[in-house]
Amino acid sequence: MNIILLPPGDLTAKNMLRQSDIPCISMVSDTFEIVFVSPLPAMVGEVTGWDRKLLSARAPAGGGGKYTHHRPSLICLEALADGLFKIVSLKMFYESFGWLKILEGGEYAKPGPIWDEDV
Structure with a gap:
């Protein structure tokens, strides 16, 4: 998966994108967006190459609303070109499971035990 993201030209945004586990919000509907909010520089990126x-x-x-997924997230990025980043981890x-790994090492992570019949 990649993300198309046009960060502001300031040093704060550029340095932020080099960090590990950047806090963000994952918002999935017909598109998959990653939103960065205050106190980080405000940015929205569109994820490409994802599979629902x-x-x-x-x-x-989740149930109801515009988004199937609207979750606090942590993301690590690797710059590929101007405005294009590889998602290394997500x-x-x-609340019921803690942090669920979606991507690890740039690939889909092994699914965790979220579909337990007893829960």
């Missing part, structure tokens, strides 16, 4: 079925196997969809937070 593989995503949902790792993070359960985790989404769920």
Whole structure:
């Protein structure tokens, strides 16, 4: 998965994108957006190359509303070109499960035990 992200030209945004586990919000509907909010520089990036079925196997969809997934997340990026980044890792937070790994090492992570019948 990659993300198309046009950061502001300031040094703060450029330095932020070099960090590990950047706090953000994952918002999935027909598109998959990653939103960075205050106190970080405000930015929205569109994720490309994602698969809804593989995503949902790792993070359960919510009910109702515009978004199937609207979760606090942590992301690590690797610059590929101006405005294009590889998503190296992505985790989404769920109150019932904690941090669920979506991507690890740039690939989909092994699905966790989120579909337990006893829960």
